[in-house]
Amino acid sequence: MQPQVQLTILIAEDSAADRLLLSSILRRQGHVVLTAANGVEAVDAFRRQTPHLVLMDAMMPVMDGFEAARQIKALAGETLVPIIFLTSLSENEALASCLEAGGDDFLAKPYNQVILAAKIKAMERLRRLQATVLEQRDQIARHHDYLLNEQRVAKAVFDKVAHSGCLNVAPNIRYLQSPYALFNGDLLLAAFTPSGDMHVLLGDFTGHGLPAAVGAMPLAEVFYGMTAKGYGLAETLREMNAKLKRILPVDMFCCATLLCLSFQRRSVEVWNGGMPDGYLHRIASGERTQLAARHLPLGVLSPEAFDDRTEVLPMALGDRVFLLSDGVIDTRDANDRLFGEQGLQRVFESNRQPDALFEEVQQALRDFGGQARDDVSMVEISLLQPAQITPPALVYSDSGQSCPLDWSVSFELRAATLKRFNPLPYLLQLLQEVHGLRAQSGALYSVLAELYSNALEHGVLGLDSSLKRDAGGFARYYQQRNACLDALQDGYVRVHLQVTPTGEGGCLTIRVEDSGKGFDVARVMQRPVDDIRLSGRGVSLIRQLGRNARWSDDGRSACVEFFWEALA
Amino acid sequence: MADTHLDRDVLNALQEIMEGEYPTLLDTFLEDCETRLQQLHKAQSAAQLIEAAHSFKGSSSNMGALRLAALCCRLEKSATHSSKDDIQQLITEIVSEFAIARPLYEEERQRFLMDR
Amino acid sequence: MSVISEMSQDGQKLTISIKGRFDFAKHQQFRDAYENKELAAVVVDLKDATYLDSSALGMLLLLRDHAGGDDSDIRVVNSSSDVRKILAISNFDKLFDIS
Numbered sequence: 001m002q003p004q005v006q007l008t009i010l011i012a013e014d015s016a017a018d019r020l021l022l023s024s025i026l027r028r029q030g031h032v033v034l035t036a037a038n039g040v041e042a043v044d045a046f047r048r049q050t051p052h053l054v055l056m057d058a059m060m061p062v063m064d065g066f067e068a069a070r071q072i073k074a075l076a077g078e079t080l081v082p083i084i085f086l087t088s089l090s091e092n093e094a095l096a097s098c099l100e101a102g103g104d105d106f107l108a109k110p111y112n113q114v115i116l117a118a119k120i121k122a123m124e125r126l127r128r129l130q131a132t133v134l135e136q137r138d139q140i141a142r143h144h145d146y147l148l149n150e151q152r153v154a155k156a157v158f159d160k161v162a163h164s165g166c167l168n169v170a171p172n173i174r175y176l177q178s179p180y181a182l183f184n185g186d187l188l189l190a191a192f193t194p195s196g197d198m199h200v201l202l203g204d205f206t207g208h209g210l211p212a213a214v215g216a217m218p219l220a221e222v223f224y225g226m227t228a229k230g231y232g233l234a235e236t237l238r239e240m241n242a243k244l245k246r247i248l249p250v251d252m253f254c255c256a257t258l259l260c261l262s263f264q265r266r267s268v269e270v271w272n273g274g275m276p277d278g279y280l281h282r283i284a285s286g287e288r289t290q291l292a293a294r295h296l297p298l299g300v301l302s303p304e305a306f307d308d309r310t311e312v313l314p315m316a317l318g319d320r321v322f323l324l325s326d327g328v329i330d331t332r333d334a335n336d337r338l339f340g341e342q343g344l345q346r347v348f349e350s351n352r353q354p355d356a357l358f359e360e361v362q363q364a365l366r367d368f369g370g371q372a373r374d375d376v377s378m379v380e381i382s383l384l385q386p387a388q389i390t391p392p393a394l395v396y397s398d399s400g401q402s403c404p405l406d407w408s409v410s411f412e413l414r415a416a417t418l419k420r421f422n423p424l425p426y427l428l429q430l431l432q433e434v435h436g437l438r439a440q441s442g443a444l445y446s447v448l449a450e451l452y453s454n455a456l457e458h459g460v461l462g463l464d465s466s467l468k469r470d471a472g473g474f475a476r477y478y479q480q481r482n483a484c485l486d487a488l489q490d491g492y493v494r495v496h497l498q499v500t501p502t503g504e505g506g507c508l509t510i511r512v513e514d515s516g517k518g519f520d521v522a523r524v525m526q527r528p529v530d531d532i533r534l535s536g537r538g539v540s541l542i543r544q545l546g547r548n549a550r551w552s553d554d555g556r557s558a559c560v561e562f563f564w565e566a567l568a
Numbered sequence: 569m570a571d572t573h574l575d576r577d578v579l580n581a582l583q584e585i586m587e588g589e590y591p592t593l594l595d596t597f598l599e600d601c602e603t604r605l606q607q608l609h610k611a612q613s614a615a616q617l618i619e620a621a622h623s624f625k626g627s628s629s630n631m632g633a634l635r636l637a638a639l640c641c642r643l644e645k646s647a648t649h650s651s652k653d654d655i656q657q658l659i660t661e662i663v664s665e666f667a668i669a670r671p672l673y674e675e676e677r678q679r680f681l682m683d684r
Numbered sequence: 685m686s687v688i689s690e691m692s693q694d695g696q697k698l699t700i701s702i703k704g705r706f707d708f709a710k711h712q713q714f715r716d717a718y719e720n721k722e723l724a725a726v727v728v729d730l731k732d733a734t735y736l737d738s739s740a741l742g743m744l745l746l747l748r749d750h751a752g753g754d755d756s757d758i759r760v761v762n763s764s765s766d767v768r769k770i771l772a773i774s775n776f777d778k779l780f781d782i783s
Contacts, residue, residue, distance in 0.1 A: 014623065015600055015623055015626060015627045016600055017597035017600050017627050017630070018626060018627050018630055020586075020592065020596055021585070021586070021593060021630055024585050024589065025585055028585060059619060059622060059623065109629050109630055110578070110630045111630060113581075206741070206742055207738075207739075250742075250746050251739070251746045253741075253742070253745070255738075274774040274775060275773075276773065292773075293774070293775055295775055296774065296776070296778055296779065297774060297775075300745065300779070305754070
């Protein structure tokens with residue numbers, strides 16, 4: 001026989017001779033033996049010395065084997081202590097009682113050494129199996145706790161990155177998101193640009209847990225960094241895509257919808273890569289425009305193949321954009337039915353009060369039943385009056401001691417550059433070196449942006465801004481813009497910046513020239529400042545925000561000034 | 569019943585297992601038997617009879633007293649439905665069988681001690 | 685076997701068929717179907733596929749990367765309307781020939 005592991009075995013048997021015999025058999029097999037003559041002694045011995053295995057006589061005085069077995073099993077708890085009943089019971093019912101009492105096997109009398117050894121071996125295998133299972137279960141529970149803790153840490157770090165956004169402070173955003181959304185890959189970011197536009201990103205990373213969260217951090221940094229510097233959607237998209245493509249494994253990506261809402265221009269620029277449809281609700285007509293996914297998710301295509309083309313749609317005051325993650329559509333009820341697009345459309349159809357729509361969707365999801373999911377994210381962004389939106393003051397990281405006060409710089413951007421490069425963030429960075437101008441950053445950026453886009457679109461590209469008269473024309477305008485830009489061969493935009501000190505303060509002169517045909521300056525100046533018209537508002541904006549705005553050279557050259565007093 | 573009083577093979581196996589403690593085992597068994605017989609005589613109910621007969625059967629079979637074990641088995645099975653007389657008869661048979669087996673065990677004990 | 689792969693006689697076309705849910709559970713099997721093979725044209729047959737999730741999209745990307753990236757020749761065929769819809773929203777028809 002193979003050598004056995006030494007076990008401590010408890011024998012509970014009331015016949016002295018049988019007890020003696022069994023002890024000898026077991027000792028010869030190498031085990032340590034404990035003995036008891038009745039059930040009470042057996043339970044007592046078990047409690048004191050916790051043997052590995054118990055051989056229990058069924059019929060004993062004081063307390064019988066069945067009761068003793070029950071008590072021992074209760075004492076053992078999760079650990080397996082095999083109990084082999086010693087019996088010369090032949091009836092099946094009696095045997096069944098052994099098993100019901102918690103017995104794991106039985107041994108008939110007269111004792112057969114070989115059979116006994118085999119049964120002990122088999123029980124020992126089971127005992128070890130149970131012990132392994134419990135150990136692994138405990139290990140898993142410990143690891144699970146570590147994981148939860150790691151997630152907590154990751155979330156704390158992420159919250160520091162994400163706090164620079166405006167989700168909670170902007171009055172025009174309403175949103176719903178689980179605190180654990182991050183670990184389902186759901187991401188919601190919002191930030192103001194220097195000119196007071198708002199960028200919003202609703203994203204959905206593949207995967208769960210930390211891998212999904214880890215991709216969100218670099219993405220959020222790019223989003224906030226570039227938005228704060230005044231980069232447009234296209235550049236931000238290109239950068240985010242390139243970053244994710246570089247750092248994520250091939251099979252991971254991020255579906256995302258990115259918006260730029262301009263309160264001044266009353267438009268929304270959209271890019272949707274792989275997310276469910278967003279919706280633009282027009283309050284006046286009740287019309288709902290789908291913002292469907294026309295692009296691959298971020299992180300799939302190489303920078304060369306990436307498509308950063310956006311759609312631009314006009315918005316009126318009170319109009320709102322509604323975005324949701326696929327957790328909404330995928331919500332299932334107790335019968336495994338899908339809430340689906342139909343569920344959402346039903347809520348849209350029955351909505352009477354636009355302001356209530358957000359709550360109504362939430363309520364519909366609750367009513368639908370099913371489990372609350374961590375990946376249900378929704379956001380509603382409304383277009384309000386610019387005055388109602390106050391972007392937070394920009395924070396500067398320098399000490400503010402010295403700055404350039406008397407300088408000028410000129411740039412000439414030619415066709416190849418105009419196609420792919422946005423100079424505005426750099427110009428703004430430059431101007432922010434002048435501390436006196438910092439308080440007017442918003443206005444500066446808006447004016448620069450307006451001058452540049454006029455020079456590029458109306459000047460170099462020759463687009464007719466009256467196309468932007470209505471929603472359909474709006475879309476055509478931007479399509480034309482992209483087509484013309486792609487085909488551009490010649491042309492230039494020149495930007496001159498001049499800063500001169502005046503007394504305690506100073507003056508910034510901005511001049512932008514283009515190679516286009518110009519326009520009838522006098523006619524445009526005569527037009528009233530019209531709030532509702534979609535087109536031609538650029539000129540009035542420049543006149544309102546800057547000083548001494550003037551156009552020369554048949555409209556090909558625009559000039560405007562900004563002043564500041566001595567800093568306190 | 570062609571059962572033997574004492575099964576030689578069983579005794580050999582017991583001797584091999586117990587080695588020096590063989591006599592102790594035999595003594596212990598014989599003491600047990602006395603106790604069991606008392607229990608049988610004193611039994612007030614069928615349940616008590618069955619319990620005693622069952623235990624007696626178990627240790628007898630372990631010790632190779634096959635005929636004794638068989639008789640105890642019969643008593644165990646018939647205790648509930650047999651008449652008082654029949655039960656008494658069986659007990660008497662058990663007592664007789666033990667009377668035969670006992671000296672055989674004592675002989676066995678002697679033989680072992682002498683052979684060493 | 686819920687992922688079956690078959691190479692054509694001339695070794696020029698590998699057909700991978702998915703049965704049941706196309707999700708992360710099939711990750712290893714899907715990979716094994718194409719990993720140590722010379723890939724020319726690949727056909728992913730979704731006739732018996734009941735469902736597709738984002739990890740399946742990731743698996744298709746891995747296959748595409750393995751089969752030569754932009755130079756790969758991968759067709760996804762026999763998609764049900766549900767599967768078609770998911771592929772459409774993610775615009776994967778820009779990367780794969782889907783029918």
